[in-house]
Amino acid sequence: MRTVAVLLVAALVVLSGCAGVVPTDSDDPLVGGGDDADTPAPTPTNGSEGVTSPPPDFSDPESDTLGWEGGYWYNESIDVEQDDGLNDEELAKVVNRSMARVEYVRGLEFEQSVPVEIVPREEFRAQQSNSTTPENRRLFDNVKFEALFMINESTDSIETQNTNTGTSVGGYYSPSEERIVVVSDSPDSPRLSEITLSQELFHALQDQKFDLAKFNQSTREKHNAVDGIVEGDGNYVDYLYGQQCAAEWDCLTDTRGGGGGGGLANIGPYLVKYQPYSDGPAFVQGLREEGGWDAVNAVYENPPQSTEQVIHPDRYPDDEPRQLTLSDRTSDSWDRLRPEGRVAYAELGEAGVSAMLVYPLYTRPGTAIVSPQQWLNRNESGGVSEFDPLNYANRYSDGLTGDRMAIYQNDAGETGYVWKLTWEDESEASEFLDGYEQLLEYRNASAVDADGPGTVYRIPEDDPNGFADAFRVVQDGDTVLITNAPRVEDLDSVRSPN
Structure with a gap:
């Protein structure tokens, strides 16, 4: 029987090797989500609605069609060997076929191709370390995490979060640059996981279809709430993509692993930001089961207004948050x-x-305000679920x-x-x-x-x-x-x- 300590370590493993959308706020660094899942969910065994079956010889269609991109069908074999790393030609093949596969899984057509760049992790870490944040915003962020008893006054919260980002992120999509970056731990022979690539391609597809820049993510709560659909949909597509890889498709994997080879600087901020990656896929899965992909697409016009609505999907969309005010009543020099x-x-x-x-679960073993049994969602074998690992309720x-x-x-x-x-x-x-x-x-x-x-x-x-x-x-x-x-x-x- 697994001990509590082992389960908490397992939860940390689930949180590593992540991908996401690069936020526009410089003091709100990128955080990640899950990979393959172990919770039953509908699998597109016969293809998504509108997908055209390829001809026996995989010849190109007369016009662009769902499930085909850049010369490749979703179930077409490609001549790629990444043991010695991917060259530009091989990367293009993988990207085009992965775009076709994302279309197959999600039933949405890419409007344009997406540039993909492989960046060494050390370079990515340097980019995070060299990012600049105005001093008053840095101080504001410090106090916010001090209030959660996660980062004290003498520690730079932005630096802590940037270190987390440099360690944990496997790839990201930049809406402002309309490009994907895959972070590689082996720049001399770059490899990639097709599952990581699929999520970033889907984020690009989301941006093309739903305009990710339109959402109000001005606070951590609003950011997490919107990510309930943005990252929830992305991680659910990851899951479905992974199921196809296990059942029918030949998919690229990076067996050397990822995640930067180091631990998080502080798991506290990571736990705050991880919530939509844990609860979001189940939120999206429920929507799809009730109304298909049309029901999921509709949420982009009416995204969750609170993390409560994603943690408790039955409260979406009717249980709206209160809009609070807080007047200033200071004196002296405050x-x-x-x-x-x-x-x-x-x-x-x-x-x-x-x-x-x-957070005390991770900082002082044996101390629990919320018990590990309440916090960790487990699968049938007793391990930590990869589909929805953490219970924020x-x-x-x-x-x-x-x-x-x-x-x-x-x-x-x-x-x-x-x-x-x-x-x-x-x-x-x-x-x-x-x-x-x-x-x-x-x-x-x-x-x-x-x-x-x-x-x-x-x-x-x-x-x-x-x-x-x-x-x-x-x-x-x-x-x-x-x-x-x-x-x-x-x-x-x-x-x-x-």
């Missing part, structure tokens, strides 16, 4: 941080709250209807924040408060005497993890308000309780 190029607030949603409460985060965080800075350069979270009802808010207070206890916080509403907690100044701060936690019916400041005496300056 002012709101308004980073250039982005909205002046954060939203973390159910995915962020769930990841915050799960738990009793502490369930029922969140909206959140908003404002971040503040004083003249000394110190930071604080106010985080407002609303729930379906008072009982759900109390459940969250129970989980959050367990998290404070895990971080060595203790309650202190202080005037004003709620309970004030203090993490000691000598905290070895770098989270020494004060917190005022107030529940008012279905709302929980968390105020953070460097010291207890600063709490009222960050937010006046009156």
Whole structure:
């Protein structure tokens, strides 16, 4: 029987070797998703609707047709040998046939070809390390992850996430450049996994059909919510493509593996961003089972508005999030941080709250606010599911209807924040408060005497993890308000309780 430690390691393996869409926000680095899956799902055994069967000699059609691209049918053999790496001619063959296969699986026609470039991982890592982020946006991002007790004040969150990206990403599609990059660990003899390539080709197809740039992904919550369809569809297509490879197609694989050969710098931000890659495929699978690909296509016109709608597919699209406001009530030298190029607030949603409460599982073995049995979805053999490995639904985060965080800075350069979270009802808010207070206890916080509403907690100044701060936690019916400041005496300056 597998131990909890082994299962958690297995979950980390599931999260590696990923692909995705390059986001346009420079402080929101690329994160990845899953590969093949092990959960039953419909397989296009007779081809997608509208796919033309190729002639026996695989001759080219008179005009472009679904399931054929660039001179190759979806089930046509190609003369490619990648043991010594792919040359340009071989890469072109693989790309064209893979485009035809994506069309076959998904039932959508490419409007134009997509350039594919193979980039050495070291070059990709250097690109991530050399990316620039305005200082106020960097500080804003630091505080956001500090609020989740994942990255402390002395650690650069952007650098941490860029390191994660350089380690974990197997490929990406850039909407702004309309090109695909496959990240290679062996630049002298580049190989690729056809499954990784298929997802990036599908992202290009998504962009051609649905315009990925049109979506509002201005906060982490909005980003994850939209990715429920964007990455969910992409990873579901991966699954179906992989099933065809296992059953009928001869597909290229990179048996040397990928993922950069190194560990993540910090799994916390990765867990926050991984949610749509875990829950999205099941969300899309359910849509397809109910209404076919037409039902999936329709979601691009009405994408999920919250991670709740993807974590709990039965709540899409009717259970809409609350649109919260959060007024500034500062004094002394405290002012709101308004980073250039982005909205002046954060939203973390159910995915962020769930990841915050799960994170202790990965940082202190044997410590659990959310148990491993609740967190890990398993397949019939007892291993971690590759189709939907992580369960972001738990009793502490369930029922969140909206959140908003404002971040503040004083003249000394110190930071604080106010985080407002609303729930379906008072009982759900109390459940969250129970989980959050367990998290404070895990971080060595203790309650202190202080005037004003709620309970004030203090993490000691000598905290070895770098989270020494004060917190005022107030529940008012279905709302929980968390105020953070460097010291207890600063709490009222960050937010006046009156």
